[in-house]
Amino acid sequence: MADAPEPQHAAKKQKRLCRYREEWVGKYPWITKAISDEMKALCKVCRREFGVSYGGEADVRLHASSKIHCANTATVKTNTLVSSFFKKQDDSMYDKIAAAELTSVFHCVAHQQSYRSLDCAMKLMPKLYSDSAIAKHVSCGRTKAEALVTNVLAPLASDFSKSLESKDIFFSIATDASNKGNVKTFPISVRFWTPEQGIQTRVLDFFEQAAESADAVTDTLLNKLKEHKLSFHNVSAYSADNAAVNYGRRHSIYQNQKKINSKILPANCPAHIIHNAVKKKQAMYCK
Missing domain, CATH: 3.30.420.40 (ATPase, nucleotide binding domain)
Structure with missing residues (x-):
């Protein structure tokens, strides 16, 4: 009696790989699409790429819970951006502040006062006029006053x-x-x-x-x-x-x-x- 044929096992189903999805940004704002591979994501906090081809969003959550990512997130929160040191002002406000500083310097020169007197006067203005946005941002000491006289008022006066x-x-x-x-x-x-x-x-x-x-x-x-x-x-x-x-x-x-x-x-x-x-x-x- 002939031997019975061995049963053929069904072919193993190949898992479909995942790609990066743009909708993840709404939930995870610190990621973006990797430039090198569409099956990877780029973490803007860690500044490194990680794969999402097998787990998809699960890989994103896995990276978010990692020690490195948590430590980098805490560091970013405590850091102060350089842009925060530059106050954003509209052009009209900037012109008014510049006019106030130049007028104060001209008043100092016209009344034969020293540049050093502006160091105190300009610090006093925000306290005297606390409700004025211009007074809060005026800043002009003896060094800046000398530069304004030399480069602005003097050429204008001799013109x-x-x-x-x-x-x-x-x-x-x-x-x-x-x-x-x-x-x-x-x-x-x-x-x-x-x-x-x-x-x-x-x-x-x-x-x-x-x-x-x-x-x-x-x-x-x-x-x-x-x-x-x-x-x-x-x-x-x-x-x-x-x-x-x-x-x-x-x-x-x-x-x-x-x-x-x-x-x-x-x-x-x-x-x-x-x-x-x-x-x-x-x-x-x-x-």
Whole structure:
């Protein structure tokens, strides 16, 4: 009797592999699709890929419960993002804050206050005006104030010389020596009139001159006007104190200027003129 054939076992069913699904992001926001393989997911917290081909979402849950993932999640929660240090502001608010800082610096300069005074004043503003969003964000100490004066206010203040040059306007100049220790400095102030702005008084330059002789000061004044592209023939008057070096009849700064521009007038020192007028008037009443 022939042997009976052995029963054939049914072929083992092959398991279907799983792919990454986009809907998992709603439940697990820390994952995304891996670039290398569609059967893997990328953990944004751990910065590593893991397979989901066999368990699908179960593999995601398995990774979420792992010690490495839990430790990395705790670290991310305690870290502060760099973006949090930069306050998001709209353009209009930023402009208002910048205007407030620049106005405060201009006020400090106009009233001859030190840059150091802004260190205290700017810290006081948020406390005085606690309901103001601008005051809360204003920040300007002596370092920033100096930068604003040097890079913003100073170029803007000296820009008027271009107008004098282009419109061929007549102007007067004034200067006087000021001693700071062993350093001798001279400011150059100009005064002019325009139909749009009326009488204007501006500081043109500020220079150091060791020699206080008539020839040295005259040469420096001429050079400074030349640097600003201003013609000395447009100078209508020269103002300074009544010292001999300025208005001596034989040799002085005024006499040197008159050799170049014969129409220049001696304005002398207005402060001394007013002082002498008041002094003389008081002497008349005291008699």
